[in-house]
Amino acid sequence: MTKPQRRRRRQRSTFLEAAYICPSCGEEIIVPVDLSQGSFQEYVEDCPVCCCPNVITVEMDEHFDDQLQVMVRPE
Numbered sequence: 001m002t003k004p005q006r007r008r009r010r011q012r013s014t015f016l017e018a019a020y021i022c023p024s025c026g027e028e029i030i031v032p033v034d035l036s037q038g039s040f041q042e043y044v045e046d047c048p049v050c051c052c053p054n055v056i057t058v059e060m061d062e063h064f065d066d067q068l069q070v071m072v073r074p075e
């Protein structure tokens with residue numbers, strides 16, 4: 001599998017990176033979070049390492065907008 005090049009654009013932090021530990025394989029997974037989608041997001045994403053679907057919950061603190069709370073549980 002080839003990794004797409006990650007483009008870094010200077011924007012007003014629309015995207016942040018969140019990290020979570022996959023509950024199935026224990027690997028740290030980095031995911032981009034689109035802040036324009038709201039301060040609370042929940043979605044299912046397959047772990048790129050072990051392919052187990054995980055439910056990822058991202059919550060943003062309004063007072064510290066660089067702080068993301070990331071929770072993950074197996075689907």
Ligand SMILES: [Zn+2]
Pocket residue numbers: 022023024025026027047048049050051052
């Ligand atoms: Zn995994």
